[in-house]
Amino acid sequence: xxxxxxxxxxxxxxxxxxxxxxxxxxxxxxxxxxxxxxxxxxxxxxxxxxxxxxxxxxxxxxxxxxxxxxxxxxxxxxxxx
Amino acid sequence: xxxxxxxxxxxxxxxxxxxxxxxxxxxxxxxxxxxxxxxxxxxxxxxxxxxxxxxxxxxxxxxxxxxxxxxxxxxxxxxxxxxxxxxxxxxxxxxxxxxxxxxxxxxxxxxxxxxxxxxxxxxxxxxxxxxxxxxxxxxxxxxxxxxxxxxxxxxxxxxxxxxxxxxxxxxxxxxxxxxxxxxxxxxxxxxxxxxxxxxxxxxxxxxxxxxxxxxxxxxxxxxxxxxxxxxxxxxxxx
Numbered sequence: 001x002x003x004x005x006x007x008x009x010x011x012x013x014x015x016x017x018x019x020x021x022x023x024x025x026x027x028x029x030x031x032x033x034x035x036x037x038x039x040x041x042x043x044x045x046x047x048x049x050x051x052x053x054x055x056x057x058x059x060x061x062x063x064x065x066x067x068x069x070x071x072x073x074x075x076x077x078x079x080x081x
Numbered sequence: 082x083x084x085x086x087x088x089x090x091x092x093x094x095x096x097x098x099x100x101x102x103x104x105x106x107x108x109x110x111x112x113x114x115x116x117x118x119x120x121x122x123x124x125x126x127x128x129x130x131x132x133x134x135x136x137x138x139x140x141x142x143x144x145x146x147x148x149x150x151x152x153x154x155x156x157x158x159x160x161x162x163x164x165x166x167x168x169x170x171x172x173x174x175x176x177x178x179x180x181x182x183x184x185x186x187x188x189x190x191x192x193x194x195x196x197x198x199x200x201x202x203x204x205x206x207x208x209x210x211x212x213x214x215x216x217x218x219x220x221x222x223x224x225x226x227x228x229x230x231x232x233x234x235x236x237x238x239x240x241x242x243x244x245x246x247x248x249x250x251x252x253x254x255x256x257x258x259x260x261x262x263x264x265x266x267x268x269x270x271x272x273x274x275x276x277x278x279x280x281x282x283x284x285x286x287x288x289x290x291x292x293x294x295x296x297x298x299x300x301x302x303x304x305x306x307x308x309x310x311x312x313x314x315x316x317x318x319x
Contacts, residue, residue: 008122008127009121009127009131009159009162009166010162012127012128012131012162012166013128013166014128014131014132014166014167015128017091018091018092018093018128018129018132019167021091021092021093021094021132022093022132022135022136022167023170023173023176025093025094025097025136026135026136026138026179026180026183027176027179027227028227029223029226029227029266030222030223030226030258030261030263030266031261031263031265031266034260034261034262034263
């Protein structure tokens with residue numbers, strides 16, 4: 001059997017747009033942009049996540065004397081004695 | 082966030098996705114019910130249908146090659162029509178090597194099914210001149226993604242020997258594609274990694290395929306690649 005035996009398809013004439021699409025799909029490689037870690041979009045998401053984790057007042061629930069590992073308290077005692 | 086490839090605008094991209102879906106179903110189902118002619122007749126747009134056949138290249142033969150089924154004469158004639166209607170470009174030297182590799186895989190697959198395509202109008206002359214693979218692993222992976230139509234089961238012995246020396250580079254390419262969330266490229270590289278999966282299956286291959294089948298569940302082209310990879314892995318070596 002040859003292509004002439006498939007009459008419905010033997011005389012198909014593609015448009016220029018279809019030829020361009022075929023060429024583009026045939027030669028396509030990997031995705032031009034990454035969506036994973038390290039990508040521009042991925043980095044933006046990491047920054048957004050970090051921003052949500054940051055607190056405007058990180059020492060809010062922490063006792064004053066422990067804020068600097070007890071250093072302020074030690075200095076106060078040293079000044080007294 | 083898009084992690085799979087949507088059909089490109091126009092008529093050819095959707096037709097490629099439809100044909101990829103039909104091929105995937107044909108590979109997953111038992112029996113010999115798939116006919117390329119029936120699919121193209123049902124799809125309506127003849128020109129886009131033939132374009133899809135040309136884009137998928139040798140992959141349209143996977144249901145026959147991987148299941149050991151004879152290729153109907155009408156289907157062979159339709160592939161010939163697709164090659165004639167969408168001939169390889171003669172004025173794009175940068176793409177010549179790519180076309181040659183694709184055409185060689187198609188001719189080899191047809192020959193395995195008993196069809197001599199050497200004189201077909203529109204085919205790029207297949208010459209034995211072979212370019213050495215890229216020495217760095219990223220360019221190698223990028224090249225192999227573009228040459229997925231020549232991936233297993235259509236890989237010849239010489240390429241398999243070269244890949245055996247670059248197994249780590251190939252695996253690095255797969256990991257890179259997964260991290261980039263480029264599911265189609267990752268699926269294609271996973272398919273390349275099946276070049277000797279019967280004797281030496283990389284540990285990453287099975288979980289990578291499972292991952293891709295989940296994230297690419299809506300992408301017919303990703304699923305076609307993973308399905309071909311799985312079928313190739315279970316196929317006895319030639």
